[in-house]
Amino acid sequence: MTRPAVTAVKKVASIGGGPIGAGWAAHFLARGYDVAGYVHSMAEEATYRKVLDTAWISLTALGLAPGASRERLTLTDNLETAVADAGFVQESAPERLDLKQTLYEKLGRIVPPGVVIASSTSGLMMTDIQALCPTPERTVIGHPFNPPYLLPLVEIIGGGKTSPEAVAWARDFYAHAGKAPLVMKKEIPGFVATRLQEALWREALHMVANGEATPEDIDIALMNGPAPRLAIQGQCMAFHVACGEGGMATNLDQFGPALKLPWTRLAAPELTKELRDRMVDGCNEMAAGRHFEDMAAERDRAIVGVLKAVKAARAGA
Amino acid sequence: MTRPAVTAVKKVASIGGGPIGAGWAAHFLARGYDVAGYVHSMAEEATYRKVLDTAWISLTALGLAPGASRERLTLTDNLETAVADAGFVQESAPERLDLKQTLYEKLGRIVPPGVVIASSTSGLMMTDIQALCPTPERTVIGHPFNPPYLLPLVEIIGGGKTSPEAVAWARDFYAHAGKAPLVMKKEIPGFVATRLQEALWREALHMVANGEATPEDIDIALMNGPAPRLAIQGQCMAFHVACGEGGMATNLDQFGPALKLPWTRLAAPELTKELRDRMVDGCNEMAAGRHFEDMAAERDRAIVGVLKAVKAARAGA
Numbered sequence: 152m153t154r155p156a157v158t159a160v161k162k163v164a165s166i167g168g169g170p171i172g173a174g175w176a177a178h179f180l181a182r183g184y185d186v187a188g189y190v191h192s193m194a195e196e197a198t199y200r201k202v203l204d205t206a207w208i209s210l211t212a213l214g215l216a217p218g219a220s221r222e223r224l225t226l227t228d229n230l231e232t233a234v235a236d237a238g239f240v241q242e243s244a245p246e247r248l249d250l251k252q253t254l255y256e257k258l259g260r261i262v263p264p265g266v267v268i269a270s271s272t273s274g275l276m277m278t279d280i281q282a283l284c285p286t287p288e289r290t291v292i293g294h295p296f297n298p299p300y301l302l303p304l305v306e307i308i309g310g311g312k313t314s315p316e317a318v319a320w321a322r323d324f325y326a327h328a329g330k331a332p333l334v335m336k337k338e339i340p341g342f343v344a345t346r347l348q349e350a351l352w353r354e355a356l357h358m359v360a361n362g363e364a365t366p367e368d369i370d371i372a373l374m375n376g377p378a379p380r381l382a383i384q385g386q387c388m389a390f391h392v393a394c395g396e397g398g399m400a401t402n403l404d405q406f407g408p409a410l411k412l413p414w415t416r417l418a419a420p421e422l423t424k425e426l427r428d429r430m431v432d433g434c435n436e437m438a439a440g441r442h443f444e445d446m447a448a449e450r451d452r453a454i455v456g457v458l459k460a461v462k463a464a465r466a467g468a
Numbered sequence: 469m470t471r472p473a474v475t476a477v478k479k480v481a482s483i484g485g486g487p488i489g490a491g492w493a494a495h496f497l498a499r500g501y502d503v504a505g506y507v508h509s510m511a512e513e514a515t516y517r518k519v520l521d522t523a524w525i526s527l528t529a530l531g532l533a534p535g536a537s538r539e540r541l542t543l544t545d546n547l548e549t550a551v552a553d554a555g556f557v558q559e560s561a562p563e564r565l566d567l568k569q570t571l572y573e574k575l576g577r578i579v580p581p582g583v584v585i586a587s588s589t590s591g592l593m594m595t596d597i598q599a600l601c602p603t604p605e606r607t608v609i610g611h612p613f614n615p616p617y618l619l620p621l622v623e624i625i626g627g628g629k630t631s632p633e634a635v636a637w638a639r640d641f642y643a644h645a646g647k648a649p650l651v652m653k654k655e656i657p658g659f660v661a662t663r664l665q666e667a668l669w670r671e672a673l674h675m676v677a678n679g680e681a682t683p684e685d686i687d688i689a690l691m692n693g694p695a696p697r698l699a700i701q702g703q704c705m706a707f708h709v710a711c712g713e714g715g716m717a718t719n720l721d722q723f724g725p726a727l728k729l730p731w732t733r734l735a736a737p738e739l740t741k742e743l744r745d746r747m748v749d750g751c752n753e754m755a756a757g758r759h760f761e762d763m764a765a766e767r768d769r770a771i772v773g774v775l776k777a778v779k780a781a782r783a784g785a
Binding site for chain 2: 205206208209212213274296297298301302303304306331333335336337339340341343344345346347348349350351352353354355356357358359360361362363364365366367368369370371372373374375376377378379380381382383384385386387388390393399409410412413414415416417418419420421422423425426429430433434436437444447448449450451452453454455456457458459460461463464465467
């Protein structure tokens, strides 16, 4: 099956009238696409347009693509109309497997041949969603982070019947459309980002349950501690750069034993040589030869900007 | 024991010549204090001043206090000289209990009466550190986040012999000195922020060990997913605001069962009514009557600024 070139897509269909569906519509409109929004009922239109108007403020501040306009949205309660001529379909229907299976049975028939269909699901597996779909090879997970019109991450993976080439196409398309795509290695529950967030969230709930911290304590700790740094350096590179010349190797070889300390209720994995090397090699690849002092300077510049941005947002600016 | 008023402190002693000690010195200098930096050997001076000069770029960008100057640093290898006339002591010596115990035995004698002594330790308990100190009632943990001259968080807790009033004084002093103090409820390993970060880190190591993600995948997911939002809303308020009118109550009542899903290797706590109510009440207190749409708008403004700041930092601006 031939697909359109990722640069040739003119129209995106966003299926679903909730905040995720409307948020995706806002994103694609801001990137200069025609968007057909499918809603279950036209009674959802006012709410949908409110999400769009709110998103547009931020999208305008970030910079719209040439020709981008909210006027290029067509809202419809007719699924066939929505997907006609679409070069890409983003599905954000409610998180019920039976509903999605039925929907994909239909989408698989009516979406133009070769066009990739991506699901925003955060909790379901594509292998299950595509079970009744007559053209499952072009269906993938394309999971955004809330709010989807602002946070760049999209986690991508196929199901058992998905073509690897469809996964690659989705990655290239999302990148072209201004997103930060992450193709997952395995179909694991929670994907990557939500697993990390859930580990943190569960530890937070444990602390609140044990009277060790209040919800406010949790939030103060995150906002003023790791978060402003995580926006410029993920946890791997944060440790890599903080350890200076020695980088991640020093972190693991020197502080590895600390993994056995009872910091969090999450048991640590065995720090095998293989795991150590994967971490060290991965960080060295990301550093790409840059000196740790340059990366630390970049980090500091970003943190200054992050702190100023948060302060300005709180002041209503 | 009477202490100086937090607003009356003119001089801070920063004990330790590593990046944390020098980073603290930079912070207090930028806030307009005289700082006496104690180093084990004057051979550390060049490295110390390099940390200071690097920090000063960011601190200047954030805005210096009136009269703030690097000239107001006195560097010495004499501990008595460093703490003489100090109104506050921040200790950042190496993380060895025997070393810290011996140090606190001495600090307890030579630091002016009533002056609070705070330890930057990330892994030791004040109950242990203060064991040999003749004046333990004024010793507290004051744990910063790296880099300490930029990230606002300071986690505070006393040991078994610490006066609660010294803890309150430290909280007020850090707040006056431009930090975001968090007084912990219990002396738990890893405190609050590091526990949360460690939960996330261990899940990341598990994923890399299982071939589910590379270090780069982990960092892409964090930087483009939760991080830009966590800088303006901790995880509690992020969920509270994302659930609209229903807030945290909707999150827990509707998605509570998802806690049992195998998202992360960290087992979830039992979602008792007590835990639910603590979470809901805590979020309502933080919201302080603000409408979720206003908080979402504030979040979006901050994320736009965070994304711009990160982009500018990467471009070298």
